Amino acid sequence: MAESVARRSGLSGLQKEALTGYLFISPWVLGFLFFMGGPILFSLALSFAEWNGIGGLDSVRWVGLDNFHQMTVDHRFYTAVWNTFYFTSVSVPVGMVAGVLVALLMNQKFKSIAIFRTIFYLPSVMAGVASSILFYFIFHPSNGLLNFAINGFSHLLTSIFPALPSFQGPEWLGNPAWAKPAYIIMSLWGVGSGMIIYLAGLQGIPEQLYEAAEIDGADKWQQFLNVTLPMLSPVIFFNLILSLIGSFQVFTQAFILSGGNGAPADAALFYVLYVYQVAFQFHQFGYGSAMAWVLFIIIMLATLIQFKFSGWVYYEGELKN
Amino acid sequence: MPTASQPNAFWLSKRRQAGARDALAFTVIMVLSILMIIPLAWMIAISLKEPQNVFQMPPWNVDWKWSNYSEAWYLQGKPQYLSLDGEPAAAPAPAQAPGQASAAAAGAPEAVSASPSGSAAPAASDEKMSTTEIMMENVRRFIMGQDNKGSFWLYLWNTLFITAVNVVGVLASSAVVAYAFARLRFPGRGWLFVLVLATMMVPNQVTMIPTFILFSKMGWTNTFLPLTLPAFFGGGAYNIFLLRQFFMSIPPDLDDAAKIDGCSTFGIFWRIMLPLTKPALITVAVFCVVYNWNDFMNPLIYLNDSHMFTLSLGLTQFRSLYGTQTHLMMAASTITLMPLMIIFLIGQRYFIQGIATTGLKG
Numbered sequence: 001m002a003e004s005v006a007r008r009s010g011l012s013g014l015q016k017e018a019l020t021g022y023l024f025i026s027p028w029v030l031g032f033l034f035f036m037g038g039p040i041l042f043s044l045a046l047s048f049a050e051w052n053g054i055g056g057l058d059s060v061r062w063v064g065l066d067n068f069h070q071m072t073v074d075h076r077f078y079t080a081v082w083n084t085f086y087f088t089s090v091s092v093p094v095g096m097v098a099g100v101l102v103a104l105l106m107n108q109k110f111k112s113i114a115i116f117r118t119i120f121y122l123p124s125v126m127a128g129v130a131s132s133i134l135f136y137f138i139f140h141p142s143n144g145l146l147n148f149a150i151n152g153f154s155h156l157l158t159s160i161f162p163a164l165p166s167f168q169g170p171e172w173l174g175n176p177a178w179a180k181p182a183y184i185i186m187s188l189w190g191v192g193s194g195m196i197i198y199l200a201g202l203q204g205i206p207e208q209l210y211e212a213a214e215i216d217g218a219d220k221w222q223q224f225l226n227v228t229l230p231m232l233s234p235v236i237f238f239n240l241i242l243s244l245i246g247s248f249q250v251f252t253q254a255f256i257l258s259g260g261n262g263a264p265a266d267a268a269l270f271y272v273l274y275v276y277q278v279a280f281q282f283h284q285f286g287y288g289s290a291m292a293w294v295l296f297i298i299i300m301l302a303t304l305i306q307f308k309f310s311g312w313v314y315y316e317g318e319l320k321n
Numbered sequence: 322m323p324t325a326s327q328p329n330a331f332w333l334s335k336r337r338q339a340g341a342r343d344a345l346a347f348t349v350i351m352v353l354s355i356l357m358i359i360p361l362a363w364m365i366a367i368s369l370k371e372p373q374n375v376f377q378m379p380p381w382n383v384d385w386k387w388s389n390y391s392e393a394w395y396l397q398g399k400p401q402y403l404s405l406d407g408e409p410a411a412a413p414a415p416a417q418a419p420g421q422a423s424a425a426a427a428g429a430p431e432a433v434s435a436s437p438s439g440s441a442a443p444a445a446s447d448e449k450m451s452t453t454e455i456m457m458e459n460v461r462r463f464i465m466g467q468d469n470k471g472s473f474w475l476y477l478w479n480t481l482f483i484t485a486v487n488v489v490g491v492l493a494s495s496a497v498v499a500y501a502f503a504r505l506r507f508p509g510r511g512w513l514f515v516l517v518l519a520t521m522m523v524p525n526q527v528t529m530i531p532t533f534i535l536f537s538k539m540g541w542t543n544t545f546l547p548l549t550l551p552a553f554f555g556g557g558a559y560n561i562f563l564l565r566q567f568f569m570s571i572p573p574d575l576d577d578a579a580k581i582d583g584c585s586t587f588g589i590f591w592r593i594m595l596p597l598t599k600p601a602l603i604t605v606a607v608f609c610v611v612y613n614w615n616d617f618m619n620p621l622i623y624l625n626d627s628h629m630f631t632l633s634l635g636l637t638q639f640r641s642l643y644g645t646q647t648h649l650m651m652a653a654s655t656i657t658l659m660p661l662m663i664i665f666l667i668g669q670r671y672f673i674q675g676i677a678t679t680g681l682k683g
Contacts, residue, residue: 014506020586021507027494028517028561031554036520039531046530053534105350108343118669119354123361125665128615129633130654133640134364137647143376145363189360249524252617256637275526280622285530292526299524 047290052283060286067290077291079266080274086180087270088247091187095243096236099194104228106195107202117199124193132256135186139172139257146172146185173257176267183268186253194239201235202228230314237313241306245299251276271295361658368393368652375647386648393652394474396639400467402459405452471627473656476635479545483631484613486549491609492602495556496564500590503568504576514565521558525618533622547623548616552609560605567601568594600671607668614661632657 011019022029047067051060071077106117123131138145147169158166170178205228213223251272254262261277262269275295279288367375371384392399450458466472501507502514536547555561571594579589595602617633624630627638639653 017505017586018507021501021505021510024501024505025498025513027553028498028555031494031551032516032520034535035532035551035554036523036528039528039535040523042531042534043527053530053537102353105346105353108346110343110347110350114670116350116354118666119357121669122662122665123357125611125661126615126658128657129617129636130657131360133636133650133654134360137367137651138360138363140376145359145380148378189357192357245522245524249526252615252633255617255621256640272524272526276618279530280533285534289527289530292524292530295524296527299522303522 043289043292046286047293050286053285067287070287080269080271083269084248084271087183091184092243092247095187095191095194098191100198102191102195103198103202106199121192121196124190127190128252129256132253136257139182141171141174174264176265179264179267197239198235201232205231233313234315237310241303244302248299364651365655367648368655370648372648389648389652393649395466395472396470400462402462403455405455473635473653476630476632480631483545483548484610487552487613488606488609490552491556491560492606494553495560498555499561499564500568500594503565517558517561542623543626543629548619564601567598571597603668603671610664
């Protein structure tokens with residue numbers, strides 16, 4: 001059909017192809033305008049305004065930089081930034097090291113390895129309300145599975161070495177000091193999502209590189225340092241950026257485990273949870289937009305910094321130049 | 322023969338070393354796998370226990386109380402079904418274990434016929450219901466619960482619907498867009514694709530508030546449109562990227578051959594590219610199912626009416642209503658996670674292939 005139209009209108013082959021191209025990407029272009037570019041600009045405008053979202057657009061009141069000024073004096077904002085920073089700076093590195101280690105384990109050639117890969121990946125598929133509710137009970141101070149294990153371990157130790165002091169599992173989600181570690185432990189359950197990407201990277205490393213290293217007399221550890229890590233570094237870099245962005249945006253777990261308000265004592269008030277509260281519970285759409293924009297800028301800066309310091313990433317293609 | 326035995330012993334010990342290393346690795350894998358499984362196993366164990374035993378340790382003393390599962394579908398107790406002559410069935414219809422909470426609460430049939438005052442059921446009225454009406458009423462009670470407050474059947478249906486529409490929308494639009502970026506030449510293709518990739522960096526929260534305002538001004542809150550319509554407009558940058566990488570890996574000679582045979586651009590896309598990228602399409606579909614099944618924030622923002630709830634929202638309602646009924650909450654959580662597990666197990670062999678081909682290595 002496109003051909004006949006083109007023939008009649010006398011378009012050249014290339015023009016015809018370009019027209020078809022624009023037609024094919026038009027869903028994305030429309031989506032970009034209505035659900036991405038437009039909203040981004042609108043939320044930028046809103047971040048300089050005050051609006052409860054209920055009245056018409058004429059009830060929008062321009063307040064200049066007030067929203068950004070409010071952030072500097074809002075102690076809950078600082079708490080949310082600190083909580084998110086704490087969570088990110090522990091869960092991302094720990095999760096990445098764990099992900100690489102598990103991927104190395106899973107890269108062996110056992111017959112049953114596919115089953116174990118599935119077992120590891122499964123939990124990361126289920127990161128939602130149901131698994132958050134499950135972890136609510138796992139972290140339960142007196143009846144939870146985790147403290148059952150910790151207390152049992154303590155009991156075991158003291159029965160073998162009576163001189164050791166016995167210890168008890170913390171209150172986890174009930175104690176502001178232990179709430180964030182609980183979220184980090186929960187995030188480790190999702191290690192499979194990183195693992196699967198590292199695994200794909202590991203399987204892309206050519207076998208000859210290891211054979212060559214072996215001929216040169218490299219032991220397993222040297223092979224890991226000089227072959228595996230450099231070859232895997234682009235994947236690690238990709239995952240670093242993705243998991244950083246992801247951990248800045250932690251929401252569902254925090255909403256379910258904290259009852260929607262960041263309890264205990266705002267220790268689980270993560271950034272996006274606070275944005276949600278401000279916009280959809282307090283109906284401060286202007287302030288919420290300003291906070292969302294600050295998050296956007298933080299994410300862009302974090303990504304830029306990572307690209308800036310990505311000298312450790314080894315790209316095989318670069319050798320050719 | 323020292324010269325001969327020396328290399329032999331060396332080879333043997335090396336093999337033994339490798340064997341020991343394998344055994345160690347296998348043990349570590351086993352232990353870690355058990356750690357990963359324990360939370361799920363505990364969830365299922367609790368879901369099968371008597372209420373007073375939920376936290377009993379060790380957890381593997383399971384009561385096998387399967388009726389938790391039939392009870393967990395309804396937030397306010399199981400509905401009572403009408404028998405075909407219009408009378409409330411003394412023994413409730415299929416899948417009902419006798420002596421359950423709802424029956425006990427409702428008591429004798431008289432109490433039941435008095436109770437539907439809140440619901441639309443004309444069971445208490447004098448005129449006799451026709452068989453069709455009775456059946457419709459029973460279906461309604463099955464889906465909506467006795468008190469019309471909704472049930473997990475309804476939430477399951479809503480979630481399935483939203484997920485299915487999203488899969489269709491995402492597959493259709495991301496494949497078309499990705500094909501254009503992979504194969505068709507048009508001015509601006511390069512920077513438009515950079516723009517696609519750049520949108521991956523934009524946090525949802527930036528667009529969330531304006532999009533909410535847009536949809537609520539359209540009067541679309543409390544409908545499924547905000548949760549389904551955007552899928553048809555590009556299907557997400559990540560999926561476009563993934564499919565484009567796949568299309569790029571198909572040799573262009575195939576297109577040329579088809580073109581010579583008189584195949585149109587859409588024909589090449591439909592008859593050649595799509596069948597060849599089936600693993601990638603399945604990967605995209607499974608990712609899409611997982612995302613929509615777990616999505617919490619969007620339903621939370623857009624859906625207020627409990628008849629529109631998804632499973633995620635239904636579970637939170639469950640938590641506030643039945644915070645102490647751990648066994649039912651765990652049964653409901655298992656019900657929520659089970660379809661996801663099944664879909665994942667079916668689609669998982671495509672995953673590694675799908676992710677490996679995204680061209681993560683630049």
